[in-house]
Amino acid sequence: MTEGIRSGTAVGSFWAEEERCGGRAVALPSWLLTTSNEEVAATVARLYGGQSRSRDRQQDLFELTLDNDAIAVNVDGPEAVVNRLVLQQVEEHAPIHVCDGFNFLQPMDNAGDPCGCPESVFDRKAAARSGRGPKPDARLAFRLAAAPDLVIFHLTSSTWEFSDSLSAAVAGMERGDNGAQMTISLQRKAVTTRSGMAVSYVRPILSVIQQEFAAPGQLRLAA
Numbered sequence: 405m406t407e408g409i410r411s412g413t414a415v416g417s418f419w420a421e422e423e424r425c426g427g428r429a430v431a432l433p434s435w436l437l438t439t440s441n442e443e444v445a446a447t448v449a450r451l452y453g454g455q456s457r458s459r460d461r462q463q464d465l466f467e468l469t470l471d472n473d474a475i476a477v478n479v480d481g482p483e484a485v486v487n488r489l490v491l492q493q494v495e496e497h498a499p500i501h502v503c504d505g506f507n508f509l510q511p512m513d514n515a516g517d518p519c520g521c522p523e524s525v526f527d528r529k530a531a532a533r534s535g536r537g538p539k540p541d542a543r544l545a546f547r548l549a550a551a552p553d554l555v556i557f558h559l560t561s562s563t564w565e566f567s568d569s570l571s572a573a574v575a576g577m578e579r580g581d582n583g584a585q586m587t588i589s590l591q592r593k594a595v596t597t598r599s600g601m602a603v604s605y606v607r608p609i610l611s612v613i614q615q616e617f618a619a620p621g622q623l624r625l626a627a
């Protein structure tokens with residue numbers, strides 16, 4: 405179901421939003437790292453600055469709110485990305501529509517069939533907002549450029565901005581042989597609503613810095 409990303413390999417997750425009661429995703433003001441590995445939490449705190457955030461349930465989980473908005477990461481290739489649209493059944497959390505915006509990806513019997521999502525992005529977003537249409541399920545597996553041997557981290561987001569930035573990054577990686585050095589960052593925007601109210605929001609995005617970095621073990625000295 406997480407095609408492309410091997411489950412069970414990540415020991416840390418970066419979050420830019422979290423689910424509140426009712427299943428609504430709420431944007432976080434800064435990156436949140438969760439890990440059950442104390443050494444990973446300590447290393448990330450040392451690299452990016454972070455305050456631990458306590459939460460009573462889940463005692464075995466380290467939660468860090470990070471000071472840095474921009475984090476340099478290494479992405480091994482297109483297989484490190486899952487980017488799809490999913491509509492969940494509200495009560496059972498079972499997906500009832502999984503597609504790429506044009507064709508079904510699941511269930512396997514229907515894979516490849518036209519899914520009926522609107523062509524325009526505006527209409528897709530409206531359908532998702534009203535609960536009729538699927539919303540992004542965008543996932544990235546990466547290593548920290550500052551500590552590439554540490555572990556694999558995951559980032560999952562349901563924002564259209566992150567999904568769009570993943571699509572652009574994958575298109576770039578498919579043209580190259582190796583992975584790429586990228587930055588995951590939090591984009592802060594202030595907008596004024598029609599009623600004149602100032603609202604600020606935070607969205608995660610992924611941007612490519614450099615294509616085709618030499619992966620560890622592939623570095624060769626010139627003869």
Ligand SMILES: [Zn+2]
Pocket residue numbers: 489501502503504505506507519520521538
């Ligand atoms: Zn669809």
